[in-house]
Amino acid sequence: MGLQTDLRPGVAICWFRADLRLNDQPAFAAACRYEKLLPVFVHPAAGKSEVGGASRWWLHHSLSALEEELNAQSSRLIHLRGDPLKVILELHKKLDGSTNPLAAVFWNRRYEPQSVARDREAKKRLQELGLHAESFGGSVLQEPWNGGKDDGSPYQVFSAFYRAASKRGVDLDILSVPQSVPPLPQFPQLASSGRGKGSLADEISLEEAKLLPRAPLSWADGFAKHWKPGAKAAQTQLATFVKKGLRSYSETRNNPGLEPAGTSRLSPHLHFGELSPRQVLAAVVQETGDWRQQKNESVQTFCKELFWREFAHHLLFHFPKTPEEPLRPAFQKFPWRKDARGFSAWKKGQTGYPIVDAGMRELWATGWMHNRVRMIVGSFLTKDLLLSWRDGAEWFWDTLVDADLANNTLGWQWISGCGADAAPYFRVFNPVLQGEKFDPEGVYVRRWCPELSALGKKWIHRPWEAPESEKKKVGWGERYPAPCLDHRQAKVRALQAFEKTK
DNA sequence: TGAAATGTTGGGGCG
DNA sequence: ACGCCCCAACATTTC
Numbered sequence: 001m002g003l004q005t006d007l008r009p010g011v012a013i014c015w016f017r018a019d020l021r022l023n024d025q026p027a028f029a030a031a032c033r034y035e036k037l038l039p040v041f042v043h044p045a046a047g048k049s050e051v052g053g054a055s056r057w058w059l060h061h062s063l064s065a066l067e068e069e070l071n072a073q074s075s076r077l078i079h080l081r082g083d084p085l086k087v088i089l090e091l092h093k094k095l096d097g098s099t100n101p102l103a104a105v106f107w108n109r110r111y112e113p114q115s116v117a118r119d120r121e122a123k124k125r126l127q128e129l130g131l132h133a134e135s136f137g138g139s140v141l142q143e144p145w146n147g148g149k150d151d152g153s154p155y156q157v158f159s160a161f162y163r164a165a166s167k168r169g170v171d172l173d174i175l176s177v178p179q180s181v182p183p184l185p186q187f188p189q190l191a192s193s194g195r196g197k198g199s200l201a202d203e204i205s206l207e208e209a210k211l212l213p214r215a216p217l218s219w220a221d222g223f224a225k226h227w228k229p230g231a232k233a234a235q236t237q238l239a240t241f242v243k244k245g246l247r248s249y250s251e252t253r254n255n256p257g258l259e260p261a262g263t264s265r266l267s268p269h270l271h272f273g274e275l276s277p278r279q280v281l282a283a284v285v286q287e288t289g290d291w292r293q294q295k296n297e298s299v300q301t302f303c304k305e306l307f308w309r310e311f312a313h314h315l316l317f318h319f320p321k322t323p324e325e326p327l328r329p330a331f332q333k334f335p336w337r338k339d340a341r342g343f344s345a346w347k348k349g350q351t352g353y354p355i356v357d358a359g360m361r362e363l364w365a366t367g368w369m370h371n372r373v374r375m376i377v378g379s380f381l382t383k384d385l386l387l388s389w390r391d392g393a394e395w396f397w398d399t400l401v402d403a404d405l406a407n408n409t410l411g412w413q414w415i416s417g418c419g420a421d422a423a424p425y426f427r428v429f430n431p432v433l434q435g436e437k438f439d440p441e442g443v444y445v446r447r448w449c450p451e452l453s454a455l456g457k458k459w460i461h462r463p464w465e466a467p468e469s470e471k472k473k474v475g476w477g478e479r480y481p482a483p484c485l486d487h488r489q490a491k492v493r494a495l496q497a498f499e500k501t502k
Numbered sequence: 503t504g505a506a507a508t509g510t511t512g513g514g515g516c517g
Numbered sequence: 518a519c520g521c522c523c524c525a526a527c528a529t530t531t532c
Contacts, residue, residue: 254503375503414503426532427504434504491505495532509529516521 010103011036011095011188013088016077017115018139019108019273020066021231022181026136027106029182036100036188039070039077040091042084052398054367055271057220058229062272065230073184085122092129100188104132108273111144111313112405113320141170141277141310144317154318156327156420161311162304166292170281177282219364226366227268227401234269235279241266242283249298256359256370257443263371264302267402270309277306312406315420323409324390326418330501334418336388345484346381347395349448352483354461355435356380358448365448367401372438378415379429384490386497389416417498425498428491435461451479 012034014027022028031037041063044050051059067077080087088105095102105126109119119135126133137143147165148154155161241264245252252262269275284299285291291303319327326332345351349360359373369377374396381392389412396412397403413419417427439445442460446453452463454474459466463476464483474480 372503379504423503424532428532430505491532505532507529507531509527511525511527513523513525515523517519 006033007035007185008033008103009035011038011100012104012106012185013038013040013091013102015084015088015105015107016041016066017107017273018110018271019276020062021234021274021276022066022069023179023231024138024177024276024279025108025273026138027108027134029178030106030134030136031104032182032185034103034185037075037185038091038102038188039075040088041066041077041079042087043079043081045082052400052403054220054223054399054401055403057223057367058227058268058272058401061224061229062274065232065274069231070184073181075184075187084118085125088122088126089129092131094190095188098189102131104134106133107135108138109135109143110139111317113316113323116317116320138276138278139273140313141165141281141306142168144314147310147314148318154314155311156315158308158311158421161314162307165307165310169292170278177276177278220367222365223367223401226368229268229272229274231269231274234266234274237264237266237269238275238280238283242287246284246287246302247296247298250301251298253301254372254438255444256362256373257439257441257445257447259443261370264305265368267404267407268368271402271404271407277309280306308410309407311420312404312410315410316406322413322419323393323405326389326416327413327420328418328422331416331418334501335386335497337386339385339387342385342484343381343387343391345481346377346385346387350481350484351380352464352481353380353431353435353487354442354445354449354452354463355431355439358439358445361448363396363399367399369400370444372434373444374411375415376429376431376434378412379427380431382412382416383425383428383494384431384485384487386490386494389413389418392416425501426495428494430487432461432487449480451475 012031014031014037016039019025019027049056063077063079070077080091092102107119110116123133123135142165147161149164155164245260245262245264249262249264252258255262266275266280270277270280281291281303284303288294288296288299291299294300294303315327316322326334346356346360349357349364351357355373356377359369359377362373363369378389378392381387382389393408393412396408400408410419414422417423417425435442435445439461440457442455442457445460452460452474455463455466455470459470463471463474463480466476471477476482
């Protein structure tokens with residue numbers, strides 16, 4: 001509290017989006033320099049979903065956590081609903097003429113094409129009204145327009161992008177990440193009754209928000225066993241990973257069976273901005289020293305992963321059509337198949353290839369899949385089943401708690417061979433060999449395909465080759481399906497299809 | 503952040 | 518002791 005003479009007059013809105021934290025949050029910090037702070041989250045209008053089902057589960061809990069943090073400091077989070085510009089303009093109207101008129105609106109930039117267009121329009125309209133409207137970076141380490149080549153054109157190959165990024169470095173002040181939340185200004189007096197529903201035309205409760213915009217998600221109920229959304233949990237996870245997982249990362253990250261996990265599991269926290277990439281990098285630097293001159297292979301590998309995230313945003317910004325179209329034009333005419341049964345088997349984890357099925361079931365059960373396995377199931381969908389990468393991207397979009405347009409698009413275009421720095425199309429993952437290489441004991445498969453758990457490790461990734469007695473023991477062909485296709489033949493078919501892009 | 507075929511090398515069994 | 522063959526291990530090429 002104390003004297004607030006240095007505060008600017010009026011109300012500042014902090015428009016929360018994918019930045020659900022209070023620390024190292026530029027828009028929030030800017031809004032805290034005003035007399036009154038109005039934290040706002042805008043849900044999409046009824047029937048208009050912007051995120052997939054699993055993400056809505058996460059978002060709900062993350063917003064609860066954010067709300068709790070704000071409440072703990074005598075503030076609130078207002079949930080609104082509808083077109084963001086429209087509802088903010090309504091707020092403006094409502095506050096106009098009151099003792100605390102709206103003075104400023106702050107937000108942190110997003111880089112999805114629709115966001116970019118919407119935010120540009122919003123900024124223009126708000127500024128026309130004489131309001132201070134300002135956006136900040138903070139969800140990425142470097143703005144996507146800054147990461148390009150000297151002539152301004154974007155990178156399309158990761159190694160070059162990364163080389164340039166490490167040569168450039170990340171500004172030192174970027175790494176002096178704020179360690180504490182700024183003091184919170186008062187919550188403004190709102191017209192009419194003040195608290196709760198009805199005080200604003202479009203205000204809705206969190207309980208209502210949870211149900212938007214579609215039916216309740218009974219499938220997501222199990223996620224709580226595996227995840228704790230919210231900024232506090234994100235910080236805990238980061239600290240734990242840096243202390244316990246970072247130094248062995250390059251060894252452990254490819255083994256999906258490890259418990260606790262060999263990966264950071266930070267992706268959903270990063271996606272929702274419960275954690276900034278600067279905080280992640282700062283934690284790594286604090287623990288191990290400068291990321292650029294890092295000798296430790298694990299630290300290097302982990303930092304590289306952070307920059308894959310940067311690369312994805314760089315690409316999405318410069319190639320805004322890539323969520324729908326392959327970056328490599330030759331793939332426009334790729335003869336993707338339609339195969340409802342195959343697609344369904346893939347989604348349900350019933351392809352008959354254990355590592356693929358384990359991954360798809362992990363996804364369904366937890367809202368997340370280990371990255372090594374994402375590559376395996378992605379290769380299987382696009383190269384074995386020969387279904388479009390967009391089908392896969394759509395499924396991931398709906399089922400991943402970390403679904404992120406930039407990362408999802410890059411990942412699927414990469415694995416299917418039609419994108420930036422893509423694996424050449426003839427790189428077809430062999431699900432048996434990948435399983436044996438990265439899940440050598442079959443721990444991961446047994447966890448998610450328990451009907452196979454009685455199989456020894458010799459057969460766990462190729463149950464169809466097991467002796468009859470072993471097959472019988474686990475009900476192979478009944479409780480667990482025979483392979484939905486022959487990988488060898490599928491690979492030949494994929495290579496033939498690839499010829500048509502030439 | 504492939505897999506599989508093909509080529510090369512070198513150790514060791516064996517006549 | 519020597520050459521021959523086998524084959525694992527590794528390297529290179531090809532898709």
